[in-house]
Amino acid sequence: MTHNPPAFRTMSIPRSGGRAWPLQVHDRLGSTSDLCKDMLAAGHGQDGLAVLALEQTAGRGSRGREWRNPGGNLALSVMLVGQGAVVPVGAWPFIAGLALHDAVAGFLPEQGALELKWPNDLLLHGRKMAGILIETGAAEAGPWQVIGMGANLAAAPRIEGRELACLAECGVAVSPPDMARAVLQALDKWLECHEAQGFGAIRAAWLARAHPPGTRLRVVAGNQAFSGTFAGLADDGIMLLETPAGPRQVVTGEVLMAGGRQE
Structure with a gap:
């Protein structure tokens, strides 16, 4: 200290x-x-x-x-x-x-x-x-x-x-x-x-x-990884993602830009 x-x-x-x-x-x-x-x-x-x-x-x-x-x-x-x-x-x-x-x-x-x-x-x-x-x-x-x-x-x-x-x-x-x-x-x-x-x-x-709606993103959260397009923020700031499986809320995770490029 x-x-x-x-x-x-x-x-x-x-x-x-x-x-x-x-x-x-x-x-x-x-x-x-x-x-x-x-x-x-x-x-x-x-x-x-x-x-x-x-x-x-x-x-x-x-x-x-x-x-x-x-x-x-x-x-x-x-x-x-x-x-x-x-x-x-x-x-x-x-x-x-x-x-x-x-x-x-x-x-x-x-x-x-x-x-x-x-x-x-x-x-x-x-x-x-x-x-x-x-x-x-x-x-x-x-x-x-x-x-x-x-x-x-x-x-x-x-x-x-x-x-x-x-x-x-x-x-x-x-x-x-x-x-x-x-x-x-x-x-x-x-x-x-x-x-x-x-x-x-x-x-x-x-x-x-921010990057505009429709920007392709990849999210790594723990042992999960999924991709989608940016769909804005919920009222409390949670990220909204449109994925092939439907809308998804992202509470935490590492967000990577399209193509796997890490920011």
């Missing part, structure tokens, strides 16, 4: 209502989310605290995959505690996905290059460039959520069997602190939207930025 966090500098990212996201910027960390969880376990949780690592050596993606940031990419986690953790966990992939999409889109001159993919990925020209990892628990201060977000800005790692993208391929250079600022500002916008209009508005906005 990290009792004495490494040295960092702090930035303040304005939010609505006169609030701010306190953003810790670390030169090097094992994992931004692990640091947040260590702080929570030690009783030092702070609602709304964001942690950015300019280099991350032990980051994790979905299903326990390693996600390293050798430098130049985004490795950002946000800590939510007590009253700040009231957003249902099931809504977070969509809220955080919208924030990532809109933040990245703000630096891209090309319209339509980005797509959201259920449940927690952002695609650039059909290849994964960003993802989200959500962890939950409870501490003395109450329930907590840690929202981890990673994006390939300067370089895409080489992983056998996977096709990944980075923002630099589009001739765009953006620093991790600048992208973190954009993500946090967009996150504030979509949290406000969720509070004012509910999940239905989040769902509609997510669908407007």
Whole structure:
């Protein structure tokens, strides 16, 4: 457990209502989310605290995959505690996905290059460039959520069997602190939207930025694998898939794009 966090500098990212996201910027960390969880376990949780690592050596993606940031990419986690953790966990992939999409889109001159993919990925020209990892628990201060977000800005790692993208391929250079600022500002916008209009508005906005209905998908869930075409989202965010055997609801699983290409 990290009792004495490494040295960092702090930035303040304005939010609505006169609030701010306190953003810790670390030169090097094992994992931004692990640091947040260590702080929570030690009783030092702070609602709304964001942690950015300019280099991350032990980051994790979905299903326990390693996600390293050798430098130049985004490795950002946000800590939510007590009253700040009231957003249902099931809504977070969509809220955080919208924030990532809109933040990245703000630096891209090309319209339509980005797509959201259920449940927690952002695609650039059909290849994964960003993802989200959500962890939950409870501490003395109450329930907590840690929202981890990673994006390939300067370089895409080489992983056998996977096709990944980075923002630099589009001739765009953006620093991790600048992208973190954009993500946090967009996150504030979509949290406000969720509070004012509910999940239905989040769902509609997510669908407007996702791969279109009819996109061919393959789902791997446990020891099952099945294919079909994307048919939207249920009211609670469950993915709807049209399969040869009829409509199917997908609660969890790894979603692959048509042709077996892993994102």
